Amino acid sequence: MDYVVSILPQMFLGWLVTMQIFAVTLLSLPLGVILGIARLSKFKPLAWFMECYVWIFRGTPLLLQLLFWYFGLMAVGVRIERETAVYMAFILNYAAYLAEIFRSGIQSIDRGQYEAADVLGLSRRQTMTQIILPQVFKRVLPPIGNEVINLVKDTALVYIIAISELSRVARIRAVTDDTLVPFAIAAVFYLLMTAIVQRFFKWVEARLDYYH
């Protein structure tokens, strides 16, 4: 028990790093909406570009993308902060997944909704923001919740470029102190975080339950 208490401050610092990556990566949510809409653009080059984007960023391991943004850029003489590399990798990777979720959500809305908005004279932007997207958000909430929970755990990948987030701190302590206890503590931290995310999404779903 004393051991647990003794390493908690350090674990907590690691957790803060994890939380920071998590929070910044949430920027991929609005980005995903925009990219999802762009993917459906009638302007073919844009739609095609988006398809390539999704293919590349969803089709390669996040771990490789992390290495690319840090070591890869470094190899061609571009030095960026480690944190910047992490944010680039995570935001662009998650935006690709989210774009696909939003795209399919947008496509799942009945054509009649567009037509009704259209004959009432709403502009395309108004139709999107007032009619389509509010319904999309409700529909995509479960898969988005999945992605956000994945994100909590994926933050552990940044150990590869030596950033001391929760799991790396645990690993270092485990090796130095020759014990598995830090891993158990890390697991508790992750479970707490995912529990909060889960509760949050449940709450939002309940709030949007006023219509079918």
Place this chain on the structure above:
Amino acid sequence: MYVLQANDIYKSFGQLKVLKGVSLEVKKGEVIAIIGPSGSGKSTLLRCLNRLETIDRGTITITGEYMVKSEKDGRAVYSSEKDITRLRRKMGMVFQNFNLFPHKSVLENLMIAPMLVNQVSADQAEETARNLLDKVGLAQKANNYPFELSGGQQQRVAIARALAMNPDIMCFDEPTSALDPELTGEVLRVMRDLALEHMTMIVVTHEIGFAREVANRVIFMDEGLIVEQGTASEVLLNPQQERTQSFLSTVLMAR
């Protein structure tokens, strides 16, 4: 003066020719019923009139202004997007499947377009909305959501929503086809009231009874053409064309 003129409309979906030269003129206050078998092109015609579908050839004017006209080579060329938007605002549309906005309350469904499109104030939009709901007999449902209403009630809300934009002409695309038989009456009643107020209406319908009672003019379409038109009694009671006769006998026999 004509509220709407459509001249020699052609429309194909790929190889399928849906409209093969249809002309239609609608005077102010006229109620026109378009009947015909499935696939006759009657819904497509209605959807072409307010550009839910674009036409290949022909001319459409709304209150005397061109929405689309034919070039010399026959190709249809549409007016500027700005003009079309303005012209389309004169047309209300009621769909077979209501297409209410499920995430908005009944009241909000009626208020959204006046506020966003005509920049009407919220107070004024609400007042208009409540009056219209009263008119279609749904004042007490203002704060409900569409899923809480029956199909007939939803369609009455949809009619009120279209009226909230104060259109010059109302288009109905098989407004009762998705309804249980016992719910069609309430919708037809609202439409009949509109006709009595001299609203200009084009109604694509299977309700022969409604056409007979309410329409000033009945148009029978088949295979992308107007086969026969005239007063309700001419077309429905004394059809001249063999195709009209056989359609009516099939429809009326089924009742």
